Amino acid sequence: MTPEPALAPGLDDPWAAVPGQERAVAQLRASAADPVHAYLFLGPPGSGATTAARVFAGEVLAATATDEAGARRHRTLAAEDQHPDVNVVRREGASIFVGQATEIVRLASMRPVEGDRKVLILEEFHLVADATAAKLLKTVEEPPGGTVFVILAEDVPDELVTIASRCVRVEFPAITTEVVARVLEDDGLDPARAAEVAAAAHGDVDRARLLAADERFALRVAAWREVPGRLDGTGAVVARTVAELRAAIDDASAALQARHEAEVAEVEERIERYGQRGAGARRLAESHKRQLRRLRTDEVRMGLGELAHAYRDALLAAADAGADGPARAEAAAGALTAINEALDALVRNPNEELLLQALLLRLPPGR
Structure with a gap:
């Protein structure tokens, strides 16, 4: 979460x-x-x-x-x-x-x-x-x-x-996407933008708010959506694609780090005001580290959701693909299985690079 x-x-x-x-x-x-x-x-x-x-x-x-x-x-x-x-x-x-x-x-x-x-x-x-x-x-x-x-x-x-x-x-x-979108609208976000961000946040209000403040969010979504079309079955393309996706995830931390800077200033003021005892600053630093790790997991989960959407579309399109339909349907179904397995693996804090490389090597091209 x-x-x-x-x-x-x-x-x-x-x-x-x-x-x-x-x-x-x-x-x-x-x-x-x-x-x-x-x-x-x-x-x-x-x-x-x-x-x-x-x-x-x-x-x-x-x-x-x-x-x-x-x-x-x-x-x-x-x-x-x-x-x-x-x-x-x-x-x-x-x-x-x-x-x-x-x-x-x-x-x-x-x-x-x-x-x-x-x-x-x-x-x-x-x-x-x-x-x-x-x-x-x-x-x-x-x-x-x-x-x-x-x-x-x-x-x-x-x-x-x-x-x-x-x-x-x-x-x-x-939480439903509609509720998340309504929260974002109450925060002042345009309804169309609120609906787009809410769909990507998968029921997480705080992540939705973070994405709403992220000007590069749409670019990261587009990068994940383009992955199937880039794959050609070679390890070189997979390695290059994973490196670019991880760089985009690195970039995604900017909005959260800005929030962290503001929180540090706020908590220092509250500690002074309320006479807080204990290692408040240390607790906050530990919390920020966990949040950054969680952000990376959420970014990967969002990306896997975009991949799953692409292959679900491919599975539906296979019905109109004539003689190639059964083979395309089987490939898309296999891709969805692989994506679901990667989603399940996220809870075990896997090596991000190895997880993505292993997944993309299993995925068929999207064209």
Whole structure:
């Protein structure tokens, strides 16, 4: 999932940062003042679950504040991953292993720094190892008083079933392209441009906003669409094409890096204003590195989506291709299989260059 928008200080309704998820938001609004011990947020990347976890954490802590200024401080710091009583745990490898489970148990056992509540946000828990889940079960089921778990997952694999049964489930279905386009229009984007960007963002509002600010977005989309027509079955063309695509992905980071510079200045000001304790600048730097890695993954996913669109068109056109139709249909179907396998491989953080080269070598020319 790309990084989702943080709550801006002064925003009247913190939940406005989670568009298109009215049912989930209503459920969480009702729970924040008196939360249970554990929640499972289920949804695909970009669905708003990540942002909702921060907003919910802020609301859980804000409910204990004695005045509005204190409540606003809790909300703002939680949204920015800067609150001392909000711990975010992310996987360090391909899966969440036992070593991280030990750290989660330790964090859960610690007393809150500022009040009588703390929130542990566990990200990407659909990638949890079986032994890790077993080690965490008792802590999630019966955490120390005041500890609230928010577990984020795209689905519920076998390893997560038992933990999931101990949590309140909150569903975050994929956001529709129409909702994303409406958000962009509310931001001031022309409707035609909003529709184009929303389609490329695949239900991810924050990525859509990033693409909307990217003047070279259309050029990158065009480059991916031209790939089938460039292929001739040779490794030299594949290597050259992959090098150009990766250069375009490098270029795509410019808009995000500009946002990062602004965020650094904002967070430094907030740390000074709210007297934030802890390594706030270090956390932000780590977050920015993750966001840049995620951007590259999202760019590849977008490109693979454009390739899939081209070969789906080729599959439909094969019906009118006469004697060559069956062979063309088989080639297009094989290309779609290869693209889907590459999409599945993205979750394992593969070597980007090798993934693209291996894929393009399998794809038939688009002409």
